[in-house]
Amino acid sequence: MMKFNEQEKIDSVKGALALRPQIEEIVDGICENGYKNIVWLGIGGTWASAQQATVHMKEKTGIETWAENAAEYLTTGNKRIGEGSVVITSSVTGNTIEVVEAVKKAKEAGATVIGFIDAPEAALAKMVDHVISYKQNEQLKFFMTADRFMKNAGEFDDYDEMYAEFDQYLPQALVEVEKAAEPFAVEFAKKHWNDDIHYFVGAGNQWGATYSYAMCYWEEQLWIKTKSITSPEFFHGMFEIVTKETPVTVYVGEDRQRKLSERVVNFLPRICGNYTIIDTKDYELKGISEKYRGDISHLVMHAVNNRIDVHMEDETKHPMEIRRYYRALDY
Amino acid sequence: MMKFNEQEKIDSVKGALALRPQIEEIVDGICENGYKNIVWLGIGGTWASAQQATVHMKEKTGIETWAENAAEYLTTGNKRIGEGSVVITSSVTGNTIEVVEAVKKAKEAGATVIGFIDAPEAALAKMVDHVISYKQNEQLKFFMTADRFMKNAGEFDDYDEMYAEFDQYLPQALVEVEKAAEPFAVEFAKKHWNDDIHYFVGAGNQWGATYSYAMCYWEEQLWIKTKSITSPEFFHGMFEIVTKETPVTVYVGEDRQRKLSERVVNFLPRICGNYTIIDTKDYELKGISEKYRGDISHLVMHAVNNRIDVHMEDETKHPMEIRRYYRALDY
Numbered sequence: 001m002m003k004f005n006e007q008e009k010i011d012s013v014k015g016a017l018a019l020r021p022q023i024e025e026i027v028d029g030i031c032e033n034g035y036k037n038i039v040w041l042g043i044g045g046t047w048a049s050a051q052q053a054t055v056h057m058k059e060k061t062g063i064e065t066w067a068e069n070a071a072e073y074l075t076t077g078n079k080r081i082g083e084g085s086v087v088i089t090s091s092v093t094g095n096t097i098e099v100v101e102a103v104k105k106a107k108e109a110g111a112t113v114i115g116f117i118d119a120p121e122a123a124l125a126k127m128v129d130h131v132i133s134y135k136q137n138e139q140l141k142f143f144m145t146a147d148r149f150m151k152n153a154g155e156f157d158d159y160d161e162m163y164a165e166f167d168q169y170l171p172q173a174l175v176e177v178e179k180a181a182e183p184f185a186v187e188f189a190k191k192h193w194n195d196d197i198h199y200f201v202g203a204g205n206q207w208g209a210t211y212s213y214a215m216c217y218w219e220e221q222l223w224i225k226t227k228s229i230t231s232p233e234f235f236h237g238m239f240e241i242v243t244k245e246t247p248v249t250v251y252v253g254e255d256r257q258r259k260l261s262e263r264v265v266n267f268l269p270r271i272c273g274n275y276t277i278i279d280t281k282d283y284e285l286k287g288i289s290e291k292y293r294g295d296i297s298h299l300v301m302h303a304v305n306n307r308i309d310v311h312m313e314d315e316t317k318h319p320m321e322i323r324r325y326y327r328a329l330d331y
Numbered sequence: 332m333m334k335f336n337e338q339e340k341i342d343s344v345k346g347a348l349a350l351r352p353q354i355e356e357i358v359d360g361i362c363e364n365g366y367k368n369i370v371w372l373g374i375g376g377t378w379a380s381a382q383q384a385t386v387h388m389k390e391k392t393g394i395e396t397w398a399e400n401a402a403e404y405l406t407t408g409n410k411r412i413g414e415g416s417v418v419i420t421s422s423v424t425g426n427t428i429e430v431v432e433a434v435k436k437a438k439e440a441g442a443t444v445i446g447f448i449d450a451p452e453a454a455l456a457k458m459v460d461h462v463i464s465y466k467q468n469e470q471l472k473f474f475m476t477a478d479r480f481m482k483n484a485g486e487f488d489d490y491d492e493m494y495a496e497f498d499q500y501l502p503q504a505l506v507e508v509e510k511a512a513e514p515f516a517v518e519f520a521k522k523h524w525n526d527d528i529h530y531f532v533g534a535g536n537q538w539g540a541t542y543s544y545a546m547c548y549w550e551e552q553l554w555i556k557t558k559s560i561t562s563p564e565f566f567h568g569m570f571e572i573v574t575k576e577t578p579v580t581v582y583v584g585e586d587r588q589r590k591l592s593e594r595v596v597n598f599l600p601r602i603c604g605n606y607t608i609i610d611t612k613d614y615e616l617k618g619i620s621e622k623y624r625g626d627i628s629h630l631v632m633h634a635v636n637n638r639i640d641v642h643m644e645d646e647t648k649h650p651m652e653i654r655r656y657y658r659a660l661d662y
Contacts, residue, residue: 043563043564043567044564044566044567044568045567045568047564047567055403055407058407058408058409058410059407059408060410061410062410062411064395064411066397069561069563069564070563071562071563071591072386072534072535072561072563072588072591075534075535075587075588075589075590075591076386076389076390076535076586076587076588077389077390077587078389079389079391079392079393080393080395098563196527196528197528197556203403203406204403204406204407212568215560215564215567215568215569216567216568219568219569219571219572220567220568220569220571221571223571223572224572225528225558225572226558227556227557227558229546230400230403231402232374232400232401232402232403232429233374233375233378233400233546235375235657235662236374236375236376236378236546236547236551236657237375237376237543237546237547237550237551237657238546238550238551239656239657240550240551240552240554240654240655240656240657241550241554241555241556255407256406256407256408257403257406257407258406259406260402260403260406263662266662267660267662270660270662271655271656323571324571324602325570325571325602326566326567326568326570326571329598329601331566331594331597331598331601
């Protein structure tokens with residue numbers, strides 16, 4: 001398998017899971033003091049992860065929580081963010097300007113900020129109240145944080161059991177997904193590398209990832225046009241432009257919004273001859289109980305996409321690290 | 332001007348504004364009893380309007396409020412919706428299945444529902460706690476409701492002055508926008524009727540309308556591919572696929588997110604030779620004070636789009652009332 005270092009991938013997820021005691025200590029401290037609401041703050045890819053964390057929480061929680069776009073917060077503002085707010089954000093470089101400014105504004109309003117800042121030397125890492133520096137695995141870090149808040153609120157009885165399973169089985173299970181997806185990814189890239197535009201459909205905790213996969217990978221890194229749409233919204237207008245040859249990929253997860261994507265899957269063959277279904281159910285996830293599969297559907301999707309990326313990069317002969325404009329120009 | 336009945340349009344907005352005493356009575360009654368949060372419920376076009384009402388409120392309010400997608404509510408659920416929640420929704424036909432089911436679920440959870448149901452005979456009109464039946468003007472109805480809640484919360488001191496202006500001047504001002512936009516709309520449609528794909532960018536209270544204009548009009552009614560993106564997110568990936576010939580339209584409003592769209596406007600000429608800026612500031616709005624223009628930017632955009640629609644329909648020779656699939660098939 002091209003560009004696939006199994007041990008590195010296993011270690012990466014293991015290391016992320018090993019952040020849990022640190023996350024728990026931070027969250028438990030906040031919960032002891034009390035808080036008012038939980039704000040997932042981001043822009044672009046992090047905003048997408050923020051949306052995933054939010055929909056994940058909504059399945060169980062009564063806590064007030066939402067995804068806040070950093071640029072929108074900086075302009076429109078949000079009076080719900082203040083004393084008692086817990087703002088959680090993430091940044092690889094620690095210098096995404098909108099996030100830096102939004103964290104400053106939230107802190108001025110009285111919020112407590114938890115930052116997953118991959119670069120510990122970044123100024124942002126010093127601005128936040130609690131910092132955790134570890135590379136990648138943004139969604140897992142967010143979900144672990146969300147889950148601890150819900151456990152402490154009495155909304156997640158089997159938190160310990162679930163994470164015991166994840167600690168033991170998740171790292172290997174996810175590399176097995178990559179291996180199992182490989183033949184599919186090879187074919188998919190061969191078929192779609194030259195698409196004029198590609199449509200991505202998803203729902204639930206897959207939605208944020210669907211949005212960012214289309215935008216942050218295919219558009220930004222492969223320079224291929226895309227449109228992403230949520231599964232329920234697909235039926236409220238967008239599907240009218242789908243005909244036989246329109247390339248449509250549907251990501252089907254196993255959380256409560258699964259049925260919204262199944263509806264697309266069931267209808268699509270009537271109007272489209274160029275669709276792809278990626279269903280997390282088709283992947284084994286050895287050691288993970290049925291009831292926890294929905295909580296990690298987005299990681300399964302991510303693993304499949306990792307293999308698609310490798311082969312898209314190869315088929316397009318477009319190195320994914322080049323950018324035309326992003327951080328290459330002033331704007 | 333083709334398909335333009337000035338008096339009918341004036342009467343339509345006047346009639347919508349005249350709903351205000353009815354809206355005030357309903358809202359005042361709810362406020363007297365007290366409430367916990369305000370939920371804007373919809374799907375497709377109404378979900379877009381729900382997002383507009385939400386961002387409009389965020390400019391001023393400390394009230395907990397958000398846009399809830401009906402299909403997502405039906406699957407993921409939302410524990411914040413219950414006793415003390417005020418759910419506000421809208422439906423032209425009153426039989427949008429997701430909205431009907433979501434209203435049922437919200438009522439079972441204990442919420443109070445205000446419904447703008449254009450068809451008074453629909454079952455949905457009987458299910459809601461408070462119904463107002465009047466054709467079109469969904470955004471205006473939502474904004475009037477939002478504004479009354481904010482006034483009652485002490486967050487909108489000049490509510491009476493603003494609406495006095497709107498009552499007197501808005502209906503005429505909006506038809507004047509349509510007239511002023513006419514030559515532009517003719518040219519725009521000539522230039523873009525045959526686009527492979529068209530990009531729409533917007534922010535703030537324009538965003539919901541930008542999303543739904545792309546999806547519910549160009550995709551659904553004209554069968555032209557589109558992608559819509561918020562102005563801040565444009566810079567986080569999507570812009571990498573923009574080159575000289577990519578058709579991009581930016582809607583610039585006058586609310587607090589204006590500067591996010593101005594950033595796109597300022598950058599676009601460096602990378603694109605096929606862009607259009609629609610700036611609400613270019614339209615006079617006689618009688619409307621500067622400080623209230625931001626609150627109705629989305630209506631100005633709507634007026635401009637009305638003219639674009641007429642000419643797109645004519646140029647494409649695609650009658651906008653036909654649907655391939657929507658409500659034409661079972662799905």
